[in-house]
Each structure stands twice: as C-alpha cells, then as structure tokens.
Amino acid sequence: MTTELDEIHLPAAARTVRRLRLRPDGALAPLGPRAVRLTAPVGALNLPDLAPGAMAAVAALAAREQTEEELAALVAARDGDAGLLRWQLARRRLGMAGMLEHSVHLATSTPTDGADEPLARLRPVGRGAAEPGPTPDPTGLVKLSRFASAAVEDGALLVRAPGSPLAVQLTARAAGLLAALAGWTSPAALAQLPGGLPLDAVRQTLRLFAAAGLLAYGSPGAEPEAEEQRFAQWQAADLAFHSRTRRPTSVAGYGGTYRFGDRFDPEPASPAPFPGEKVALSVPDLDELARADRPFTEVLEQRRSVRDHDEQAPITLEQLGELLYRSVRRRQTFTGGDGQELADRPYPSGGAVHELEVYPLVTSCAGLAPGLWHYATDRHELELVSEPDQATAQLVKNARESSLMQADPQVVLLVTARFGRVMWKYETVAYPLILKHVGALYQTLYLVGTAMDLAVCGLGGGDAADFATASGLDYFTEGSVGELVIGSRSRTLRQDVGVPRREAKA
Known part of the structure; x- marks a missing residue:
C-alpha cells in the first residue's frame, strides 16, 4: 500500500540506477595515443595499451557519471565484443586502485537531463579498493555499526567507519536510513517506511554501506560489537581517533602535507606576550648541577x-x-x-x-x-x-x-x-x-x-x-x-x- 507521500515523491515508474565515475579529486592525463595516467591524492595509476573504445570509456568516466551498460556500449561500438573483456580488466584496475566513485540514483521511465535523483555515493577517502560487493538479501537483518559516524565535509554528509578507506555520501532523501538502521531491520522493512525508498534503492544503498564497513555483524542477542571484549571495550570516538591516526590508508593526507601552507602564514615560535606583571627568573648553573x-x-x-x-x-x-x-x-x-x-x-x-x-x-x-x-x-x-x-x-x-x-x-x-x-x-x-x-x-x-x-x-x-x-x-x-x-x-x-x-x- 502506498501513502500520499509515496505518490508525491515516488512516481510509479521510478527505478534504481547505478552509476560510476572517476573520483573528482583525481586528474586524467594522456601518456600516448593508447595510454593514460590517473593521479589522485592517494597515488597514481597508469593504464597502458588501451583500445580506442576503452580510451573513450575512461574519458567518459572523467566527464560525467556512467552506467556499466553505457560504458559497455561505448567500448563495443569501437572495439567490438572482443574488446569488452579487456575493458573489464581495465575497469577492475580502476576500482581496485580506488579511482572510482559508485552512486545510486532514482530515475523515471523517461529520463532527461537532471531527471536522476541522487541518493548515495561511495567515495574513496583513503587508499584502498572502491568496489561494492553483492546486493544484500531483502529479508536479511542489517544494522548500522555503533562505530559509524556522520559529519559534514565539503558541503556533503559523509558517513564513515573507523579504518575504512571509503565513505558513503548521503542526500537528504537517503539520510533517513541512518535513524532506521539504529536497530536490527531488513531492506524490506526499510522500504515500508512512510515516504521511504523503493526496495531496490534501499538494497543498492545498503550495498554501498557494506562496502564502506558501516554495517554491523550478528543478529539480535548475538552482536559481536557489543558482546566481544575486543569490540565492546572501544568507544566510538576512541576507535575513530585510533584508526584515523594509526591507519594511513584510511585518509588521503597523512603526515607533513602542509595543507594550509598556501592559505596561512606559519605561526612564530613565541606567542604574543601577556600585558601583565613580569617576573624575571634566575638562571641556574647547569655546570654545577651536572656535578x-x-x-x-x-x-x-x-x-x-x-x-x-x-x-x-x-x-x-x-x-x-x-x-x-x-x-x-x-x-x-x-x-x-x-x-x-x-x-x-x-x-x-x-x-x-x-x-x-x-x-x-x-x-x-x-x-x-x-x-x-x-x-x-x-x-x-x-x-x-x-x-x-x-x-x-x-x-x-x-x-x-x-x-x-x-x-x-x-x-x-x-x-x-x-x-x-x-x-x-x-x-x-x-x-x-x-x-x-x-x-x-x-x-x-x-x-x-x-x-x-x-x-x-x-x-x-x-x-x-x-x-x-x-x-x-x-x-x-x-x-x-x-x-x-x-x-x-x-x-x-x-x-x-x-x-x-x-x-x-x-
């Protein structure tokens, strides 16, 4: 049964669309007529000996979001069916190098420019593979990890798990899933929420959650995060601090990066003096102290x-x-x-x-x-x-x-x-x-x-x-x-x- 909100926000023909693109903080440069180099804060990747269709597919990923079907058609049109396997290998390398972002959208049956409604995006924020796994079972129990945290970064709501090189960016439409996932539930139950998302959209969004390590394991009465000492002893903020600072692969920048070097001047070694009374201190004789x-x-x-x-x-x-x-x-x-x-x-x-x-x-x-x-x-x-x-x-x-x-x-x-x-x-x-x-x-x-x-x-x-x-x-x-x-x-x-x-x- 649909509610009035469902009729307003979800047209009957709405369907889920999965897209991908090159991470926007990366850069694409040619290395020759059939080779390109991708660079990002986490490193670089060379793709040599690309066929024309594969070159076009990489360029398309850099230009805007694409579906896997659109990329396959682009490759097949230039390289033939034989080129699809080689493209899949190159596409796999991009994902394993953390050079891709995956997203979930809602689209109508007559898509036009801007018709897609973005829901969630799997964003690489560190060094690691950015490849979602299988789609969760509709009736399987799921729950948000108690270690997950949400914060605003660069104007977007990002949800992270400690130590993961991936984060999930949520729009307002999908952000309601966070509250619903506070307890054990299922994709099917989430799809029944008033004004909620279609079942396939929920499952595809949770697929991104799982890839980013945001979902808890277990079931009611058997929750390792709460019952096993190695997990239970950690508070969420402590584990996030420990993981962020002791797992360099979970962040893009680590160490002396001078990220504010071009925005602010370095502070002097001495702070400005206080205006109050000054008391000079005697200087001890270090030679005498050494003896x-x-x-x-x-x-x-x-x-x-x-x-x-x-x-x-x-x-x-x-x-x-x-x-x-x-x-x-x-x-x-x-x-x-x-x-x-x-x-x-x-x-x-x-x-x-x-x-x-x-x-x-x-x-x-x-x-x-x-x-x-x-x-x-x-x-x-x-x-x-x-x-x-x-x-x-x-x-x-x-x-x-x-x-x-x-x-x-x-x-x-x-x-x-x-x-x-x-x-x-x-x-x-x-x-x-x-x-x-x-x-x-x-x-x-x-x-x-x-x-x-x-x-x-x-x-x-x-x-x-x-x-x-x-x-x-x-x-x-x-x-x-x-x-x-x-x-x-x-x-x-x-x-x-x-x-x-x-x-x-x-």
Whole structure:
C-alpha cells in the first residue's frame, strides 16, 4: 500500500540506477595515443595499451557519471565484443586502485537531463579498493555499526567507519536510513517506511554501506560489537581517533602535507606576550648541577607521582624557575626549509615545532604571588595572565580532585598547545603528535623534579573550557592538553595513594 507521500515523491515508474565515475579529486592525463595516467591524492595509476573504445570509456568516466551498460556500449561500438573483456580488466584496475566513485540514483521511465535523483555515493577517502560487493538479501537483518559516524565535509554528509578507506555520501532523501538502521531491520522493512525508498534503492544503498564497513555483524542477542571484549571495550570516538591516526590508508593526507601552507602564514615560535606583571627568573648553573645531581639511573628509579606537599615550606620561586629552565626553556630558534620558525628545547618535538606552552597556576609559592602565570620560554620569565578569581579557583579544584590531594596543590602546571604550530604542517597526525609531545614533557618534568627533590604528579585529564575561561585565550587557537601538580616534597608521604614502593636495598 502506498501513502500520499509515496505518490508525491515516488512516481510509479521510478527505478534504481547505478552509476560510476572517476573520483573528482583525481586528474586524467594522456601518456600516448593508447595510454593514460590517473593521479589522485592517494597515488597514481597508469593504464597502458588501451583500445580506442576503452580510451573513450575512461574519458567518459572523467566527464560525467556512467552506467556499466553505457560504458559497455561505448567500448563495443569501437572495439567490438572482443574488446569488452579487456575493458573489464581495465575497469577492475580502476576500482581496485580506488579511482572510482559508485552512486545510486532514482530515475523515471523517461529520463532527461537532471531527471536522476541522487541518493548515495561511495567515495574513496583513503587508499584502498572502491568496489561494492553483492546486493544484500531483502529479508536479511542489517544494522548500522555503533562505530559509524556522520559529519559534514565539503558541503556533503559523509558517513564513515573507523579504518575504512571509503565513505558513503548521503542526500537528504537517503539520510533517513541512518535513524532506521539504529536497530536490527531488513531492506524490506526499510522500504515500508512512510515516504521511504523503493526496495531496490534501499538494497543498492545498503550495498554501498557494506562496502564502506558501516554495517554491523550478528543478529539480535548475538552482536559481536557489543558482546566481544575486543569490540565492546572501544568507544566510538576512541576507535575513530585510533584508526584515523594509526591507519594511513584510511585518509588521503597523512603526515607533513602542509595543507594550509598556501592559505596561512606559519605561526612564530613565541606567542604574543601577556600585558601583565613580569617576573624575571634566575638562571641556574647547569655546570654545577651536572656535578651535583644524582646519577641518572638513581633519578629514573626514584621517579614517582607524589601528591603530598610540605605546607610549612612551600616551593620557592627559585625552585620553580629552575624546574622550568631545565625542562622547558628555549635554547635556540632557527628557520626550517619550509620557512617555519623552529625551536630547540630540552625535550623532543616532532619537526622541532615546539607548540607547547606552560602556565603555572600558583596557590602557594615563596616569592611569587598567587595567580595564573605564563612561562615565556624565550625570555625565562613569568608573566601574569590572571589574578586569582573564580575561574582559576575552578582549575585548582579540578587539579586537587584529579590528583586525589587532601589540600590545594601549591602549583598546577597547565600545559597548552598552540594548535596552529602543528596543524599548519601536519595532517591527520597533528593532534596525536601534540599528545606525544605532552608525554615527552611530562617525563622531562618528572625527572628534573625528582632530581630536585620536588613533588611531581601528572594528571590524566582536565577541562580545556575552564582554562579558556581563566586565561581568556581562544579555545580553538590555544588550549590545555595536560596538567601536572608540583610542590615541595613532604617528608612523610601517604601510602594510600599511588604505587607502593619497596624499601631501597642497603
């Protein structure tokens, strides 16, 4: 039975049409009278020794969408039936190289230009084959994977699965399938939805879904994604982040691609100074420290997270300055071959971009007033960002609760990233690279703090929105990506928090 909506949107003679074309971000260039080269962000493909009909078919795919029947007729008209097999081999190579897009349309019985209504398109977004599989059974159970995600890219709605080199682009007509696929259903049931699509259109669209890895396996009561630990332990956002950044084949651009190099200038190594009070820090004598410091192995073995601060003798300004100087200061700047101003600090940084900044949030430090300060790595000085207020108090509260401390930490080192320093050059791996830098800085602060007999404790999370409120910095330009609490080390440490340690051997 059809509804009034069916009569408006689906003419009785509407039929499903499958089309394909060369991916629009690719380029076609001749290599000779019978050979062409296709290039795309994912690589290149040479097609040598093409017959005239096959050459015409490739050109037709570059010009507009074609059906398989239209391509076969084009080849047969020039190469004869004998040329069809050779064309199918070339066509197969195009698909396996990820050079084709497949689409599903609705068309009337009297097609004219523009009569087709596009529904869905299988788009290569990484490096891999772009070939749909078999059409699903009308009564077979299907469900959208809980790991699937939808986002707007380049003005289109794309649905992706973690790790897949393919995505499905949906129009408004077909987007309703996403909600209907939240639970187990069948193509036949989807075709019965009010104002829905014809059964064949549903099946062909789900064929694209399956190719992109968007459908779940199993059945009601037997769902591996929910029941097997290897799947159940992952949240969708975590798996998407992991797959996108650790499977280069799932994206078109990976690494130092300079995708913004022609749009924006690289950011300088130093941020603009804050207008508040400046406090110069004393420079420690590194030669003397090299002689007096404990051996490296001893420092490494004694490193631990210490949450107890000596309230009677808080950390001093001199100690804070020494910790920052030995861990974070800028030793030099230089210009890279790409024109970006680069830097050198005591801890490593990919591409020497050194995007991290440190903001000491002080509650108790001998010689330094409480408040939120910024450490200027190039000048080795502190500059006041904000006097103590409700926003800084919230940051202190967050740190105290996260570290399981019984009192406010003496100093919270808030680590931020100036995102543009990394994202100007790196694509896909930019944010995970920032997190790797945070880990390197954490360890450096831990080891230097241990050598100085300070209490250091890295935190596992924080609130970047709270930091933006306290600092006045734009959330998208520079945001907090790590936090540590530091202070003077209490002579008596609690044993109910942290990793229990055995007594050192005599």
